[in-house]
Structures are given as C-alpha cells and as structure tokens.
Amino acid sequence: MHRHRELCERAVDPLEVAAGLEAQGFTDRTAARYRHRDVFSLAEELYARVPRRPEEVRVAEDRPEPVAPWALAVLAPGAVAALAWLGLALTHGPVRAAVGAAGALALGGALFLAVRHGPLRAPGGRTVPAARLWALWLLAYAVGGDGLLAEVLTGGPDDLWELTPGPLLGLALAVAPAAWCAHLFARRARRRIADSRGLADFAAAVRPLLLGTVSLQLLALAALLLPTGAGPGALALGALLLLARLLTVHGHPETASAALAAACAAEVLALASVLSSRLPVPGFDALAVPVRAVTDAWGPGAVPTLVCGAAALGLLAHATGSLARASAHTTP
Template sequence: ARPSARAVVLGLLPGVLCAAAVAGLRLTEGRTRLLVAAAGTLAVALAVRALLRHSAPSAPGQPHAGPRTPGIRAWTCWLLAYAALGDGLLGVAVHGGPDGPPDGTASGAWPLAAAPVLALALACAPAAWLTRRFTARARHRLTASRGLEEFGASVRPLLLGVLGAFLGALAALLAVCGAVLHEPAAHAQALTLGALLLLARLLTTHGSTRAPAAALGAAAWAEAIAQASVFAARLPGCDPLGVPVDALVGTWGPGCVPALACGSAALALLAHATRTLSRASAHVPAEEG
C-alpha cells in the first residue's frame, strides 16, 4: 500500500494548484481575476483527473483507476461548483438577488466560498492514500480469512475507519483554510460532500459505478431544484414554490441545502458500500476470478 513518489506528487498537486488559484483571486481584480479563475479551475480539474487515473489501485480487471465514468465526473463537477458558488447564490436569491455575476470574492454580489473548495482539493492527498490503503488491507484480509463471512465482518469496520479518518483530516483542513482565508469553514456541507465523494471513489475503484452515479446525481438534482424553486417563486402566482427552501434557509442558512442533499446521498451510498465492498468479488483481481 505504500504509494510511489509519483502518486504522492499527484495527490498533492490539486491542493497546491487550488491554493495558487485562490491566492491569484485574492491578488487580482477585474478581467484578470476572471482569467485567473478560469485557468485555476482548468488546472485543478486536470490535476484531479490525473490523480484519479494514476494514483489509486486498479479496480479488478480495469486499467488505471477503474472504468470510465463520465456521468460521475459530470455530477462531481456540479457538486464542487455548488460548493464554491451555490451557497452564495442561494443566500442572496432568497432576498431578491443576485445583483450581478460572481466577482471571485466572498463579499461580492454573488459570494464565492473558497475555503471549502480549497480544503476539498487539499484532501485529495489523504483520500488517495486511504483509498490505496483500504484496497491493500482488504485484499490482504481476503487471503487471510477462513471464510466469506469472516472476510465481510473484517472489511466493514475497515471501511468505516477509512471514512472516519478521511472526515477527520477534512475537518482539520476546513478549520485551517477557514482561518487562513478568514471565511466560514462550512463544515456541514463540506464534510457531507467529502464523505459522498470518498464513498463514490471507493466504489468506483472496485468496479461499481451505477450506485455512485445515482447518489451523486441525486444530490446534484436536489441542489439544482432548490435553487430553481427560489427563482421560480418570482413568477406570478408561483410564490408557494419557494416556501420550503425559504423556510430552510431562514432557519439554518443556505448551507443546509447541500448538507441535506449530500448527507442523505452519502448515507445511502454508505449502506450500499457496506454491502458491496464486504464481498470478496469486489477485491479479487480479474485474473484470479
């Protein structure tokens, strides 16, 4: 399970590039800031893609990091974009805004939340290491177990331990990023999103793609519908459409929408992962099956 030097570099690269992009946003203005945001987004996306393709163990019978998952990638991009801009848009939308496009700051007409996105990018390194560790230890236990029931009973706590370790690391990164950037750490929405993404990654690495795609898609649709309902309520006679989201935001703030959406999807995916990853077939290489 020991990662190579290449895997370490790929794990750290998304966080480094995201930190550079956030610094660029803080140091620039106007059109230059938009160019920095576009370049930073592209660089981080390419770094994450390289990490997912090369730094994790292969799924059984699959090259690199598993089967191609365009649907999962699309939903993941939406969820990360919402983490950066969704709460800010929803917060101003319930009060009649926004009054302009996002300007890359936390105090603009459409606020940007840089702290949770930076923390998630930095968390790519522990996520990659934990994914590799889980796969290696599960395969070791498969060879050491005396029966399938014993193997399943040993893998379930391993899965929960990996998830708990990742959430602990992510919580620490959120606290640090929030303090450095002087922004709310957004623990609830970022931790639930992080849990959802890690579980999707674990399942995808071991050859299961339908459930991760469904869970990520459900969370993305829930966020999109919540946003759309607020704007739809501005149409004549459609005021009731915005009442549920207005009530939620008024009581718990805009962060409750992604926290509920991603948290519910993560719980469902955890239940599925507990069943799927405790099966021997999820860990046996194709040449041994």
C-alpha cells in the same frame, strides 16, 4: 472444475476462488446444487482438486510492492488550488478573474490526473462518463451555490454573487489523504482475503475497516477545511465524493454516479423551486416554502449539507454491503 479451471489455477487461496465465483453470481443456493453448504465450501474443494501454477504464484509472491508513483499525482490538486488561492488574494479586477479561470482549468486537469493514477483509478477505466459532470456541478455549487441561493431568496441576483473558494481549496488538499485512505483500505482488504476463513468472516472484518477509512478521511478533511472557514456542507460533499470514488474503484460506478446525480438534482431543485415561486401562478409561491424554512433556520449552507449528507449516508449503507464482498477486492 472445467469451466472455472483458469480461476482455480491462478488462485493463491480458497477465498480467491470463492470471490471469483461470487462475482459470477454464485450463491449458497447454487452451491447446494453441487452438494456443498455454501460457496466457500465449494471453493475449498475446487482449490484442493485443481493444481496450481507454481511459477505464476511464485512470481506474484516474490514481486516487491512498487514505490507509489502516484504520490505526486494526488498532491497536484492541492498544490494547484493553493497557488490559485494565493493568486486570487494578490490580484484585483480583470486580472483576478483571469487568475480564477486559469486556476479552475488547472485544477480540473490536476483532478483528472489524480483519479487516473494510483488507488483512485478505476480498474480498466470502468466509469460512468456523466459522473464527471455531476462531480463538477457539486464542486461548483460548493464555490458559488450558497451565495446564489441567498441572492435568489432575496429577489436577485442583480449582479455577480459572492463566491467562496475556501471549500474547494480544502477539498483539493484532501485528495492526497483520500488516496492514501483508499490505498490502505484496498491493501488491508486484500490481506483479509488471505487471512479469512470464509466469506462471512471476510465481510465481518471489512465492514469496520470501511467505517474506519471513512472516519479517518473525514477527520483529515475537517482539519484541512477548518483554516478555510468552510461549513459542514463541504465536509458532507467530501464524504460523498470519497464514497463514490471507493465504489467506482471497486466495481460499482453506476451506483456512485446515481448518488452524485441525485445530489445534483436536489441542489438544482432547491434553486428552481425558489425561482418558480416568483411566477404569477396561483399556488406556485408555496414551492419555495421548504427551502425558505431550511435557510431561515440554518442558513443557505444547510441545503448542500442536507443533500450531500443524505446522499453520502445512502452510499455508505450500500458500501457496507457491496464492499464487504470478497469479489470487490480481487486483483485484476
């Protein structure tokens, strides 16, 4: 009680105390040392025996929910991408290249603004800096990776390969629904903290909430990608980026960065294996066999679909465990 007095004084229910203990490594085995059957039972006793700070609790309960000032920030990537798309459609030659470069820089700034505000912002700025590089590579591959892979498979590239900005437009437009999905997920999960009777009850309620959030975002992303003609690789990439951001926001940035890095490494390996097969070294021609088999069957777009889809499924499996813990949803 002395060690965790501040946590118990600020808590508004026993589950918040349990979440704090869980975040510090408490398990049911640890609770058994204090003659309690589980962490929630121990938290209930601490909550009952430590007096609240009524003035702080009252202020927290009476504070109205602020109007979302981040709504404009999450709309900025879609607006910038749409303007860049229009500029590319209306220009030619060097002017088109300049418009594309300016649009890419403006879109990068808009994305940075979107993840620095609102529900996509990591609390305390706790992120892995390298994750930005991995995300940029995945977005760049969505624009030009399929064309580059097709050129490499046919002995090129001899000139600038075909770029497809459609997936980038759809993903940029999907930032706004992704932010709202993350907002709804966080708000409903925190509401479950007050309604649940224990940690297991909370986990059972949050898992379908997480799956529903991901499904809702995928439906919105599919609707936005359909007019652009983007393939399933962009949908898989959108799912990967959403899950990575949810894990980052809720305190697991290292796992999110590792998944993004693995997806980048797989895409680089696919290109490198084809290029390495050109070396006049016995046996190196077999390096390109897996990539050629996949592309011959389903086309170059199958590589990012498989890579990002596998990474997204891995993150989803991890998130169903880590984001179902009450400690992932405590308010800083």
